[in-house]
Amino acid sequence: MAWHIARAMDMAGHKIAQVYSRDLKDAQDLAHPYLADALDDIRMLKDDAEVTFICVSDSVIKEVAGHLLQPKNLVVHTSGAISIDVLKDVSPYYGVFYPVQTLSAGKPVNFFEVPVCIEGSNNVAEQQLKALADTVSNQVQYLDSEKRRHLHLAAVFANNFTNALYQEAAEILEIQGMNFNLLRPLIKETAEKVQRLSPREAQTGPARRGDHETIRKHLELLPEGHRKALYQLLTDIISKG
């Protein structure tokens, strides 16, 4: 997350001033390309940054933010699942900057196409955050913490659970000595289809068309276990949909 935000901010012309990490090497790796200061002591962070991004695991946001020495300016976290309130004792101005994308360090994405959901502790914070976010993304919108929790849950279905289905498919092939390459174009096209259509319009397959004979034959192929349970549950969901 830090890698992507630093890259997007730099490309938009903002100055990356300081990078803190528990691990000095990590801080240096991130700071180096931007000629920023690298720190492994959070108390050394200067408080003149316009915005401080806290890009850490959900469970330690509160703790890390609590170590900031009386920041006067905007402090934001980047988590989908955590309320804005976790920062309420940290600064007079705080907020959330949540990019809705799966981000891997070192693999650039076109950040302008990444939806960024923002929330501010007050109008001043929110306007500052909106102006900043607009410089890096074309898809900025306000979203309160309650809605963001639901969005994060939906993202788990669209990303983590979808990938788990890819894995189930890969294992079915693997058992039969087939290569996952057979499914890669299908997976890509399945995601492409809902870029224009709604998932409801895009739904096809035996469950959708009520093809009980194919469903019966598929269930015959699946041994008792989690994969069969998943097949049955998803078939029920599509049939009733």
Place this chain on the structure above:
Amino acid sequence: MAWHIARAMDMAGHKIAQVYSRDLKDAQDLAHPYLADALDDIRMLKDDAEVTFICVSDSVIKEVAGHLLQPKNLVVHTSGAISIDVLKDVSPYYGVFYPVQTLSAGKPVNFFEVPVCIEGSNNVAEQQLKALADTVSNQVQYLDSEKRRHLHLAAVFANNFTNALYQEAAEILEIQGMNFNLLRPLIKETAEKVQRLSPREAQTGPARRGDHETIRKHLELLPEGHRKALYQLLTDIISKG
């Protein structure tokens, strides 16, 4: 399926000679751009075609093929789920030509990138089918009916079930008044990621990292019902994976 195969064959320089459909208008629509004959009486099909493609619902392949009047040349079906044997009484030469892709009439795909799995009733049929398939796809491979059944099952996970998860995500957003556009870039990137990585390598999220607190909070958001059951099942599967 017929629309895509006709288009791919035509682009590769093959002549589309005749199109049969129960509905004459459908036959004419498909035949017209290729100056092919359109028929709604299957007994009028001339038997001099090098290959006859049967692109119909699984449940009527046998019946439709049975109406062909003693074809001397290759007859193939295009189904992932149906055995080659369904054609054994139809012609001395028969086979299967199964493109592993989700195909919508009128929406062209780059057929050269579509994996095509072929099977022939004997060496002559198989070689003819391989030579033909190689003119339209760069991803042709032999696959027997048993393996093809498993591939078709895996494709249901990778395509139909994946789309059902998109639908679950869309409904979570809809209930909260959020737009599905928020998830479209994430869905695209999730599919992109496994074009190079294996799904196992690409897996992220609360279940993968054992983040019980986030899982607990997600479960709180979900009312009792199929969606919660799906969340729990997929979380278990990822946790154990």
